[in-house]
Structure formats: structure tokens, C-alpha cells
Amino acid sequence: xxxxxxxxxxxxxxxxxxxLKITTDDGVVGYGDGTLNGRExxxxxxxxxxVVPLLIGRDAHAIEDTWQYLYRGAYWRRGPVTMAAIAAVDxxxxxxxxxxxxxxxxxxLGGASRDRCLVYGHASGKDIPELFDSVRQHIEExxxxxxxxxxxxxxxxxxxVASSAAAxxxxxxxxxxxxxxxxxxxxxxxxxxxxxxxxxxxxxEAVRGEFGEDIALLHDAHHRLTxxxxxxxxxSLEPYDLFWLEDxxxxxNQEALRWxxxxxxxxxxxxxxxxxxxxxxxxxxxxxxxxxxxxxxxAGGISSVRRIMDYAAMYQVKSGMHGPTDVSPVGxxxxxxxxxxxxxxxxxxxxxxxxxTREVFGPTHEFAHGGLRPSEKxxxxxxxxxxxxxxxxxxxxxxxxxxxxxxxxxxx
Ligand SMILES: [Mg+2]
Numbered sequence: 273x274x275x276x277x278x279x280x281x282x283x284x285x286x287x288x289x290x291x292l293k294i295t296t297d298d299g300v301v302g303y304g305d306g307t308l309n310g311r312e313x314x315x316x317x318x319x320x321x322x323v324v325p326l327l328i329g330r331d332a333h334a335i336e337d338t339w340q341y342l343y344r345g346a347y348w349r350r351g352p353v354t355m356a357a358i359a360a361v362d363x364x365x366x367x368x369x370x371x372x373x374x375x376x377x378x379x380x381l382g383g384a385s386r387d388r389c390l391v392y393g394h395a396s397g398k399d400i401p402e403l404f405d406s407v408r409q410h411i412e413e414x415x416x417x418x419x420x421x422x423x424x425x426x427x428x429x430x431x432x433v434a435s436s437a438a439a440x441x442x443x444x445x446x447x448x449x450x451x452x453x454x455x456x457x458x459x460x461x462x463x464x465x466x467x468x469x470x471x472x473x474x475x476x477e478a479v480r481g482e483f484g485e486d487i488a489l490l491h492d493a494h495h496r497l498t499x500x501x502x503x504x505x506x507x508s509l510e511p512y513d514l515f516w517l518e519d520x521x522x523x524x525n526q527e528a529l530r531w532x533x534x535x536x537x538x539x540x541x542x543x544x545x546x547x548x549x550x551x552x553x554x555x556x557x558x559x560x561x562x563x564x565x566x567x568x569x570x571a572g573g574i575s576s577v578r579r580i581m582d583y584a585a586m587y588q589v590k591s592g593m594h595g596p597t598d599v600s601p602v603g604x605x606x607x608x609x610x611x612x613x614x615x616x617x618x619x620x621x622x623x624x625x626x627x628x629t630r631e632v633f634g635p636t637h638e639f640a641h642g643g644l645r646p647s648e649k650x651x652x653x654x655x656x657x658x659x660x661x662x663x664x665x666x667x668x669x670x671x672x673x674x675x676x677x678x679x680x681x682x683x684x
Contacts (some may be wrong), residue, residue, distance in 0.1 A: 273296045273297065273298060273300070273331065273332045273333060273368075273372070274296060274297045274329055274330065274331060274332060275294055275295075275296060275297075275327045275328055275329065275330050275331075275332050276295050276296055276297040276328070277294075277295045277328065278292060278293065278294045278295070278319075278323075278324045278327045278328070278361075278364075279292070279293045279295075280292055280293075280306075280316050280319045280320045280324065281293060281656075281658065281661055282312060282313070282316050282665075282666045283632060283661035283662070283664045283665075283666075284664045284665060284666050284667050285626065285628035285629045285631065285632045285660075285661070285664040286625075286626035286628045286629050286664075287450065287452065287597060287598070287626070287629070287669065288307065288309075288312045288452075288666055288667065288669055289305070289307045289312070289600040289629075290305070290306040290307045290308070290312050290315050290316050290319075290356075290360070290600075291303055291304070291305060291306070291307075291360070291600060291602060291656065291661075292304040292305075292306055292319055292360035292361060292363075292364050293364070293656070293658075294327065294332070294361070294364040294365065294368060296332045296368060300332070300368050300371050300372060301368070301371075302332075302363075302364035302365060302366070302367035302368035302371065302651065302652075303363070303364055303367055303602045303652065303654045303656055304359065304360035304361060304362065304363035304364035304365075304367070304573070304602060304606075305359065305360060305363060305568075305569045305599065305600040305602035305603030305606070306319060306356045306357055306359060306360030306569065307356070307569060307598060307599065307600050307603065308352055308353060308356045308570065309452050309598035309669075309671060310452055310669065310670050310671045311352070311353065312666065313666065314353045315353050315356045315357050315360070318353050318354065318357040319357050319360060319361075322346075322357075323342060323357055323358075323361060326341070326342070326345075327361065332365060332368050332369075333365075333369060333372075335362060335365045335366060335369065335575060336575060338361060338362070338365060339358060339361075339362050339572070339573065339575050339576070342357075342358045342361060343358060343572070349548075350547060350548050350550070351547065352545070352547055352570055354547075355547035355548065355570060355571055355572045355576070356547075356569060356570050358572045358573060358576070359568055359569050359570065359571065359572050359573040359576070359603075360569075360573075361573070362572065362573025362574055362575050362576065363568060363569075363573050363574055363602065363603070363606045363652070366380070366573075366574050366575075366606070366652075367651040367652045367654070368651070370650055370651040370652070371650045371651040373650070374650050375650055376609065376646060376647060376648050376649065376650065376651070376653065377574075377606070377609040377646070377651060377652055378609040378610070378612045378613045378646055381574070381578070381609060381610055381613035381614075382613045383613060384612050384613065385612065385613055385614065385615050385617065386612065386617065387641075387643070387645070388612070388640070388641065388643030388644060388645040389607075389608055389611040389612055389617060389619075389620045389643050389644045389645070390416065390417060390618075390619050390620065390642060390643045391415070391417065391595075391619065391620045391621070391622035391639070391642065391643055391644055392415065392417035392418055392419050392488065392490055392515070392619055392620075392621060392622065393410045393413070393415040393417075393418055393419065393622060393623065394418075394419045394421070394432065394434075394596070394623055395407040395409075395410050395418045395419065395420055395421075396420075396421040396422065396432055396433040396434050397422055397423070397433065398422070398423035398433055399422070399423060400422070400475065400478050403420065403422050403475070403479070404478075404479075404482055406434075407420070407479060407482075407483060407487075411483070411487065414639070414640065414641065414642055415642055416487065416488060416641075416642030416643075417487070417488035417489075417490065417515060417619060417642065418487060418488070418489060418490070419432070419489075419490040419491065419492060419621075420475065420476065420479055420489055420490070420491055421433055421491070421492065422471070422472075422475050424464070424467050424468050424471050425467065425471060426464060426467050427461075427462055427463065427464060427467065427468075428461075428462060429461050429462075430461070430468075431451065431461070431492070431494045431496075431674075431684070432492060432494070434450075450596075450597060451671055451672055452598065452669045452670060452671050453669055453670060453672070454667045454668065454669045455668070455669070455670065456668065457670065458670035458671060458672050458673045459670075459672040459673075460672065460673055460674070460675055461672050461673070461674050461675070461684070462674070462675055462676070462677055463496065463674050463675065463676055463677070463682050464676070464677055465496065465497060465501060468496075469497075469501060469504060469505055469508075472491070472505065472508075472509070473508040473509060473512075476489065476491070476509055476512035476514070477511075477512065479512075480512050480513075485513065488515040488619075489512065489513075489514055489515060490514060490515045490516050490517075490518065490541075491509070491514060491516075491517055491518065492518040492519055493505065493517065493518065493519055493520045494518075494519050494683070494684070495519045495520075495521065495522045495523060495545075495683045495684075496674075496682065496683050497520050497521055498521065498528075499521055499528040499529075499531035499532060500531065502520035502521050502528070502531075502532045503531055503532045503534070503535035503536060504535075505517065505520065506520065506532055506535060506536030506537075506538040506540070507535055507536045507538075509536075509538050510536060510537060510538055514538050514539065515539065515619070516538075516539045516540065516541040516562065516563055516592065517538045517539065517540055517541070518540075518541040518542065518563075518565065518592075519541070519542055519544065519565075520532055520540065520542075522683050523542055523543065523545050523546065526554050526555050526560070529542065529555060529560040529561060530558070530560055533559075533560050539562040539563065540560070540561045540562055540563070541561065541562065541563035541564075541565055541592050542555070542561055542563075542565055543555075543561075543564050543565035543566045544565040544566065544567065544570070544594035545570075546565070546566050546571065547566065547570055547571045547572060548571065548572060548576065548580075549576070549579050549580045549583055551566075552564060552566075552580055552583065552584070556583055556584050556586075556587050556589050557587065559587050559588075559589070561589060562589060562590065562618075563589065563590055563591065563592035563618050563619070564580055564581065564584050564589060564590070564591055564592060564593075565592055565593065565594050566580060566593065566594065567593045567594040567595060567599050567603060567607060568593065568599075568603055568606045568607050568610065569599045569600070569603035569606075570594070573606075574606055574609075574610055577591075577593070577610060578610060578614070581610075581614050581616055584616060585615060585616040588616075589616070590616045590617065590618030590619075591611060591614055591616060591617050591618045591619075591620075592618045592619050592620070592621070593607045593611070593620055593621065594621055595607055595620055595621035595622055595623070596621060596623045597623045597624075597625050597626070597629070600625075600629075600633065601625055601629065601630065601633035601634070601636050601654065602633065602636075602652065602654055602656075604622075604625075604636065604637070605636040605637060605646060605647065605652040605653055605654060606652060607620055608620065608636075608637050608644045608645070608646040609646045609652065611644075612645070612646060620644060622639075622644060628664070631657065631660060632656065632657050632660050632661045632664070633654060633655070633656055633657075634653075634654060634655030634656065634657070635647075635655075636652065636653045636654060637653075671684065672684055
């Protein structure tokens with residue numbers, strides 16, 4: 273079974289997505305997600321100009337060989353653009369293999385290790401009453417784990433808060449938090465670390481007081497703190513029993529996590545900007561983290577994330593794959609199939625895609641009892657509507673940049 277053609281489809285049903293469609297000589301079609309939020313066209317070009325010509329005529333079943341050929345063969349290894357492109361190819365080939373086998377993909381990855389994949393949703397509010405409304409709504413929808421983000425007194429808009437992000441661009445419609453904005457230039461947000469550190473523990477105290485001890489709570493510091501600030505935050509949140517504290521320091525300096533680890537028992541998650549097992553070599557072996565955040569879409573695909581998770585399993589580190597709406601329904605479907613099969617699955621991030629997006633990609637999973645279960649159809653379970661996708665051309669969009677109140681550029 274040879275690869276006959278590969279098409280890169282960029283569509284924007286509410287937001288931009290890069291989808292690779294691989295077709296074999298006997299007509300089997302597989303889909304992969306290569307969406308890189310804010311830099312989508314770079315991945316599309318990497319695929320179209322450099323990868324697709326290499327795929328034509330290759331054995332569609334040779335997934336590992338194709339992965340190694342694209343990874344080692346490029347010489348210039350790793351990086352988010354390269355690894356998103358490889359992810360799209362790898363995921364599409366797994367989709368094809370499972371369709372040929374007539375099995376849902378998780379069966380080829382070892383079969384189900386659980387009934388469903390626990391997910392967490394995003395609750396947010398500019399203040400406590402608005403946050404409580406959002407938490408209550410998530411609990412009513414059936415979520416059992418919820419990420420908590422709030423506004424900080426004195427700051428106009430803060431990462432992770434749906435209404436304040438909307439207010440920053442003059443949009444008063446309430447919707448799920450989506451930081452990338454369709455605009456000529458990135459939005460600029462402002463930041464004050466001391467105000468943030470003073471405020472966050474009181475938010476978790478209020479949430480535990482209102483909603484009790486059962487619900488799993490998470491928080492994302494979005495790479496903004498120094499090691500000692502992060503250590504202080506972890507310690508100050510210990511009374512509220514977080515499921516995890518995410519991205520406390522900029523991810524490049526992995527030694528920073530050692531300082532945080534030595535000061536707090538709050539579990540740590542990091543890695544949504546990492547894209548290979550090598551990025552985790554020290555963090556996992558030295559047990560500096562508890563959860564791996566790399567998604568299939570940005571870290572070289574199913575083959576590659578499974579390698580990371582097998583390594584992580586030796587150190588009791590679990591998965592917690594990045595999964596807001598900048599991962600397409602193809603990437604989410606792949607995450608749920610792999611998550612169902614992995615023994616060391618931890619939790620899956622889950623934001624419901626917009627109705628437009630769901631119409632283009634089709635339903636790919638079932639949400640119930642606080643978790644996701646993949647489609648039982650052969651492959652990933654994607655039903656991509658190409659005609660509808662063509663009605664939503666690419667629109668330039670950027671993630672925001674962040675400045676301290678004196679104008680200094682800070683980590684966003
Ligand atoms: Mg994060």
C-alpha cells in the first residue's frame with residue numbers, strides 16, 4: 273500500500289487549522305493535525321514544499337521508518353515547525369493503518385486501559401463572582417477537573433480569562449478562552465508578578481470554600497515566574513490541594529524546576545512548548561515534574577509522544593497533553609485514542625471546539641462522566657468535510673505579547 277498523494281488543507285472555521293490528508297493507492301485516506309497557533313503557514317509550507325514530495329510512493333504502513341526518515345533525514349532536527357509537520361504525517365499514517373485493520377486506533381496502540389480519559393475544562397472570570405459562575409457551569413456540564421484562571425486587581429486583561437481577553441478587543445460576547453486574535457498585529461497585555469502572587473492563593477481559598485474538596489483544581493502560571501517566585505506560589509497553594517500547577521517558569525531553563533521542586537509538594541506540569549523526548553531527558557529522569565504536557569500535534573505525532581510516555585512511565589510521570597482549541601479535532605482525537613491506551617495516562621486538557629469547527633471535522637469523541645471516549649469507527653474517527661473547509665480561508669491571527677507595566681517585554 274503506497275502513498276499516492278498528500279494534500280495540505282488550511283482552513284479557518286472560527287480559528288486556523290493545518291490538516292494533512294494522505295491518500296493511498298488503494299484509496300484509503302488518513303488525516304493528521306499540524307496546527308501551530310500563530311505560525312500555521314510555516315507548517316503548511318514545510319509540509320507542502322519539503323515533506324509531501326518525499327511521501328509520494330512510500331509504503332503507507334512504514335510509520336516508524338517514515339518518522340525516522342523525516343526526523344533524521346532533515347538533518348535540522350526538532351523545533352515546533354518541524355515536529356508539527358512530522359506529527360501530521362505520523363498521525364495520518366496511524367489513521368490509515370487503523371482503517372486498514374478495521375479497528376479504532378486505540379486498539380492498535382494496545383487497547384483500552386480505562387473506560388474513558390479524564391479531562392479538565394477551563395473556568396475563568398475577571399473576578400470571583402464571574403469565576404464562580406464559570407466553575408458552576410463546568411460542574412453542571414459534568415467536568416470533574418477544572419482549571420482556574422482569574423483576573424488580577426490592577427491588570428486589564430490576564431492570560432486564561434475569557435471575558436477580560438474579550439474586553440481587551442472590545443468584544444462583549446462571552447465565549448471559551450481563546451488567546452489568538454485575528455488581527456494585523458498581536459494584542460498586548462500587561463503583567464505584574466507581585467500583584468499576581470498576592471492574589472492567586474485567595475482565589476483558590478475562595479473556590480475550595482465554595483465548591484469543596486472533591487473537584488480537581490488546576491492552574492497555569494504560563495511560564496511567567498522566576499524559580500523562587502514559582503517556589504513561593506507552589507508553597508502558597510499547598511493548602512488547596514491542586515491537581516497540578518502548570519508552566520511555572522520559562523520552559524527553556526529546566527534547572528529552574530529543581531528549585532521549585534525542593535520547596536513545594538504541589539504537583540508540577542510542563543512541556544506544551546517541548547517537542548521531543550530529548551526535551552524531557554533531565555526533567556523526567558531527575559523526577560522534577562509530575563505531568564508531561566506535550567500534545568501529539570506539536571511533538572512529532574503518536575509515535576513520538578508514546579516514546580515520551582514510555583520513558584516517563586519509568587519515573588511515575590503521567591500524561592497531561594495540551595489540548596485547547598489550537599489542537600484541531602484531528603489532534604484531539606489522536607490524543608484520546610493514545611490516552612485511552614497509555615497505562616500512565618494522567619489527564620487530558622479539553623476545550624469544546626466551536627460549532628463551525630465541529631461541522632468541518634465531524635464528531636470524534638463522546639464526553640460523559642467527566643471524560644472523553646474516542647470514536648469506535650476504524651481509524652481516528654474523523655469525517656472531514658473538504659467542501660465546507662474551503663469556505664473558511666486562512667485569516668492571520670497572533671497570540672498576544674506581554675509587557676510589564678513599565679513597558680518591558682515579558683514572557684506571555
Ligand atoms: Mg500552559
